[in-house]
Amino acid sequence: MPQILVEELSKTYRIAERDPGAMGAVKGLFHRRWRTVEALSGVSFQLERGELVGLIGPNGAGKSTTIKILSGILEPTSGRCEVDGLVPWRQRVRHVARIGVVFGQRSQLWWDLPVIDGFDLLRDIYRVPPAAYASMRDELVALLRLERLLNQPVRQLSLGQRMRCEIAAALLHQPALIFLDEPTIGLDATSKLAVREFVGRLNREHGVTVILTTHDMHDIEALAERVIVIGGGRILADGPFETLRAGALAERRLFVDFDGEAPALDWPEVRVVARNGRQLELAFDPARTPAPALIARIVAAHPVDDIHVEEPLIEEVIARFYEQHGANEA
Amino acid sequence: MSALTPYLTVFTGRLEVTLQYRAAAFAGFITQCWFGVIRILIFAAFYAGGAHNAPMTLANAITYTWLGQAFLAFLPWNADPDVTEMVRSGAIAYERVRPVDTYAWWYMRALAWSVARVLPRAALMVAFASVLLPLVGLGEWGLPPPPTLAAAGLFALSAVGMVLLSAAITLIINVLMTAMLTDRGPNTLVAPIVNLFSGAIVPLAFFPDAVRPWLRAQPIAGLVDIPFSIYFGGLSGWAAAGAIALQFGWTAVLILIGRAWLERSLRRLVVQGG
Numbered sequence: 287m288p289q290i291l292v293e294e295l296s297k298t299y300r301i302a303e304r305d306p307g308a309m310g311a312v313k314g315l316f317h318r319r320w321r322t323v324e325a326l327s328g329v330s331f332q333l334e335r336g337e338l339v340g341l342i343g344p345n346g347a348g349k350s351t352t353i354k355i356l357s358g359i360l361e362p363t364s365g366r367c368e369v370d371g372l373v374p375w376r377q378r379v380r381h382v383a384r385i386g387v388v389f390g391q392r393s394q395l396w397w398d399l400p401v402i403d404g405f406d407l408l409r410d411i412y413r414v415p416p417a418a419y420a421s422m423r424d425e426l427v428a429l430l431r432l433e434r435l436l437n438q439p440v441r442q443l444s445l446g447q448r449m450r451c452e453i454a455a456a457l458l459h460q461p462a463l464i465f466l467d468e469p470t471i472g473l474d475a476t477s478k479l480a481v482r483e484f485v486g487r488l489n490r491e492h493g494v495t496v497i498l499t500t501h502d503m504h505d506i507e508a509l510a511e512r513v514i515v516i517g518g519g520r521i522l523a524d525g526p527f528e529t530l531r532a533g534a535l536a537e538r539r540l541f542v543d544f545d546g547e548a549p550a551l552d553w554p555e556v557r558v559v560a561r562n563g564r565q566l567e568l569a570f571d572p573a574r575t576p577a578p579a580l581i582a583r584i585v586a587a588h589p590v591d592d593i594h595v596e597e598p599l600i601e602e603v604i605a606r607f608y609e610q611h612g613a614n615e616a
Numbered sequence: 617m618s619a620l621t622p623y624l625t626v627f628t629g630r631l632e633v634t635l636q637y638r639a640a641a642f643a644g645f646i647t648q649c650w651f652g653v654i655r656i657l658i659f660a661a662f663y664a665g666g667a668h669n670a671p672m673t674l675a676n677a678i679t680y681t682w683l684g685q686a687f688l689a690f691l692p693w694n695a696d697p698d699v700t701e702m703v704r705s706g707a708i709a710y711e712r713v714r715p716v717d718t719y720a721w722w723y724m725r726a727l728a729w730s731v732a733r734v735l736p737r738a739a740l741m742v743a744f745a746s747v748l749l750p751l752v753g754l755g756e757w758g759l760p761p762p763p764t765l766a767a768a769g770l771f772a773l774s775a776v777g778m779v780l781l782s783a784a785i786t787l788i789i790n791v792l793m794t795a796m797l798t799d800r801g802p803n804t805l806v807a808p809i810v811n812l813f814s815g816a817i818v819p820l821a822f823f824p825d826a827v828r829p830w831l832r833a834q835p836i837a838g839l840v841d842i843p844f845s846i847y848f849g850g851l852s853g854w855a856a857a858g859a860i861a862l863q864f865g866w867t868a869v870l871i872l873i874g875r876a877w878l879e880r881s882l883r884r885l886v887v888q889g890g
Contacts, residue, residue: 358712359709359712359713375883378712379715379716380715382712382715383715385713387709389709391706392705392710393707394707394710396629399633407625407626407629410621410622411622411625411714413619413622413715
């Protein structure tokens with residue numbers, strides 16, 4: 287039986303609207319116009335224990351709404367959802383005792399208290415037995431390198447330091463399932479790497495199920511074997527990232543440094559993407575034109591200094607995918 | 617670890633953090649002394665003008681005034697500022713992923729917040745009005761102890777009722793704030809109602825006969841008028857017991873209403889963005 291079961295989940299919000307300007311404000315006092323916004327319309331997926339899934343999509347796609355329903359914060363308008371056999375919003379207290387949540391844009395630690403006091407509070411809130419708490423805390427402190435931060439008040443931490451503490455805070459009660467909502471937002475390169483490495487280990491070594499939302503596609507590339515793309519409140523794709531890449535943007539890039547001025551190269555199987563002096567950046571479809579054949583043809587026709595093939599940047603793939611599916615926010 | 621651990625933890629945590637604000641407590645004490653003196657001078661002028669059938673003596677009015685100043689921070693004028701900040705910033709999402717009953721959790725927060733603000737102010741006020749004023753020969757203008765042991769005991773019970781009622785009303789304001797996503801409306805609406813109907817501005821005994829029984833029966837009377845009248849003996853015996861029962865009864869009703877309403881409003885709450 288899957289750990290998470292989501293069927294035909296929908297959520298609509300009612301938003302009050304008014305005409306612009308002072309007249310609009312006055313009119314709004316007497317007559318209110320409501321517009322219904324569908325944040326989710328018919329989302330279904332299943333997750334097995336121990337999976338690490340990336341949930342991606344443009345702003346306003348419904349990622350956070352999905353996470354908030356799964357974590358018991360929001361009640362959906364219709365549809366079914368069970369996590370470990372519990373309905374999150376109906377059996378909220380029992381459900382949330384077993385999950386860990388990190389909202390990258392908010393803080394769960396007490397601002398004025400030293401980090402360690404915040405951890406102790408969470409121990410009491412989750413009623414973690416003292417011995418289990420101490421061993422888990424020490425492990426997290428070592429893995430996330432928190433030794434020197436423990437006695438500092440949260441308000442004095444940098445964003446990267448705080449995020450490491452937030453992640454530790456979400457795991458003190460040893461949840462089997464964690465939701466990470468944009469955990470790397472605003473972090474520098476080193477902190478991002480540290481967070482990614484830690485999340486990967488948590489999943490591989492401890493078998494913790496992870497649902498990750500992010501706008502940083504490198505998080506996805508580094509961590510997630512399975513990607514669920516949400517756009518306009520629907521699931522647009524669900525599968526390994528490679529499948530997504532093949533469907534959205536099959537082309538690869540060939541960078542050729544010529545010995546002398548770059549030629550015009552007006553061939554049907556390639557497209558010139560950019561020309562930098564002696565270098566050409568070419569796009570080609572490996573399914574129709576295998577790279578070795580193309581390279582052989584170029585080398586035979588022109589003197590070449592250097593040549594290499596690259597896959598398009600993951601950002602480009604995703605942007606193209608959103609575009610193809612009309613997923614971008616209005 | 618008992619089932620109560622999380623709630624006791626939030627209580628002591630908030631208490632400790634709030635008790636740190638010593639300057640605020642001292643400033644509050646000074647302000648409350650000032651207003652206490654002004655109000656006593658007004659009462660003195662009123663009684664000097666020949667108030668033959670006034671419902672309480674000047675000495676009792678003075679007692680009532682000092683008690684009001686000492687316990688001023690129990691008057692629920694605002695939504696809990698921490699909870700307001702959470703709703704504004706969206707951190708309330710974290711409140712909902714805690715394995716606790718949100719109402720009980722916020723109730724303990726509110727309780728700790730009011731107790732921590734009252735304790736230092738009340739201690740200073742008692743030192744001033746019950747010790748310092750008599751020492752300098754102004755005893756008749758000070759705060760005497762309750763006249764009998766029975767009054768003291770009943771007052772202690774009623775003071776507990778006052779504290780519990782105050783937190784229950786704070787939670788009602790929290791719910792309003794959560795539904796409206798701002799604390800400004802509820803705060804402006806509730807503060808004058810609390811001031812007038814609790815007897816904090818004018819003791820309820822001074823209101824006309826036609827409305828007085830109704831005023832004494834409504835829930836907010838339990839914040840000021842009931843406990844303070846018990847203190848100086850204005851309410852005693854069965855009347856006092858009945859008033860205390862009313863106080864606790866209203867508290868229970870407000871807790872039940874507040875809890876049902878909070879769950880409803882939180883399920884509808886839209887935590888935007890992020």
